[in-house]
Amino acid sequence: MLILLVYVAIFAISFLVVRFLVHKTTTDYTALKTVTFGDESAVKANRIASVVSVVTIFLIWGSFTGSSWVPGFVHAPGPFAGETSFVYTIETEDGQKDDATVFVRVADFGEETEKFEVDPGDGIAKNDAVGMPASRSTTIIFDKNDEVTRKDGAKVVAIDGVAIGAEGEIQTPAGRFTLTGKGAISFSPPKGLQMEPIWLPPPEAVVSRVVEIASEGYRDSTLAKHLGYSLFRVIAGFLFGALLGIPLGYAMGLSNWFRGWFEPIVEFMRPVPPLALIPLVIIWFGIGETGKIILLFLASLWIMAISARAGVSGVNISKVHAAYSLGASKYQIMRYVIVPNSLPEIFTGARVAMGVCWGTVVAAELVAATEGAGMMIMVASKFQLTDIVLMGIILIGVIGFGIDILMRKAENWLVPWKGRS
Secondary structure: OHHHHHHHHHHHHHHHHHHHHHHHHOOOHHHHOOOOOOOHHHOOOOHHHHHHHHHHHHHHHHHOOOOOOOOHHHOOOOOOOEEEEEEEEEEOOOOOEEEEEEEEEEEOOOOOOOOOOOOOOOOOOOOEEEEEEOOOOEEEOHHHOOOOOHHHOOEEEEEOOEEOOOOOEEEEOOEEEEEOOOOOEEEEOOOOOOOOOOOOOOHHHHHHHHHHHHHHOEOOEOHHHHHHHHHHHHHHHHHHHHHHHHHHHHHHHHOHHHHHHHHHHHHHHOOOOHHHHHHHHHHHHOOOHHHHHHHHHHHHHHHHHHHHHHHHHOOOHHHHHHHHHOOOOHHHHHHHHHHHHHHHHHHHHHHHHHHHHHHHHHHHOOOOOOOOHHHHHHHHHHOOOHHHHHHHHHHHHHHHHHHHHHHHHHHHHHOOOOOOO
16 A cells, blocks of 8 residues: 555656646647547657656665665665564463563574574573564564473563553564464564565566576576567467457458357357366367467457457448449448458457467466466466566566557558548
C-alpha cells in the first residue's frame, strides 16, 4: 500500500510539474485543434510522462530494495542489522523474580548469521546469545541455561520492564515480542520497509544475472537460446492462429450460414483459458514441440477470428453501397472495401493475441521443455532464485513490447487510413 501511495504521489506531482511548468514554455499545436476531446489523432503519448514513469518505477524498485544504483537519501528505511539486546524477567511458582539479558546479533541481507557466547551472569535466570537474519523473527528458548525452567513453573512476565502475557504483544525499542504457546519468547527486530532479496532482488542483482546467464548459460543453454525457443514458439503459434482465424472471421462476418455454424464454437472456446487445455493437448499431441505450438495456436485462433469478424461487421455500409453503385463486383468489394476497412480491427486483435501467446508460453514450457524463457522462470522459482524469475519476466515484457511496437509501425505503414472517414 505504501508503494502504491508513493507511486500515485509521484504521478500527481509529475503531472502538475509538466502541465504548469514545462508546457508553459512550449507551444502545443495539437491543443489548437478545434475538436480534440474524443479525437484519437489529438491524443498522443506524452514522452516526458513515459520517461518519468519508467524512472519512477526504477526508483521505487531501487528504493525498496536498497539498491546501490539509487542514491542513499531515497532509500526506504532498511531492517535493523547489528547488535541489540533486551532484558526479560522471569517469575517462579513461589513468586521469585529475576532478570537476564539476551544479546542479539542481526545479520544483514546476504550475510551469514554467527553463533557467539556471552557471560551467563549470576542468578536463576542466565544471559543468552542469539544470532539471526534481518527482517525475520526468531524463537528464543530463554530457559535452556536457566536454573529454573518452564517445566519447573517459571514464566516470562516482562521484557525491558514492560509486562507481557500469554496472548499479548508488546513493542519496545529492541523490537516486537510475543510469547509462544509454550511460553518461549518470539522476537522480531525492526523490519523497516525494504524487501528481502529473496522476495525482490535489487536491479543490479537482476542485471548481473542477465550477464551471467548470457555468457555461461542456464541449464545447459544460453540466454539467447532460451529466448529464441520461446520467440519461435510464440510466432509459430500466432501465425497458425492468424492463418486460420482471419479467414474464419471473414466467413463469419460475410455469411449467415458460416456465422451460425461457427459462432457457438468460437464463443464457447473464447472464454476458455489456454491453460485449461494443457492436459488435453498433452494427451492428444504429446509433450514435444507440436503440443506447445498447438497450445499457442489455440490461444490466438479465437482472438483473431473475433477481431476479423468485428472488422468485417464494422465496415460502413454506405461505402459498400457506394462501391456497388459504381459497378464494383463482389471481388472488388472484398478487395477494395471490406479488407482495407477491417484491417485496423485485425491489427488490434493481432496485438492482443500476441500478448496472450506470450502469457501462455510460460505455461506451455512447463511440460518437458529443456529450453525457453518460461522453463527458466519456473525452474528458478522452485529454487527461490527470484533474480532469475524477475529477469525472465522483464525480458519477456521487453520482447513483447518490442513486437508490439513493430506491429504498430506495420499498422501505420499498411493501414494509413485508420481513423479517417
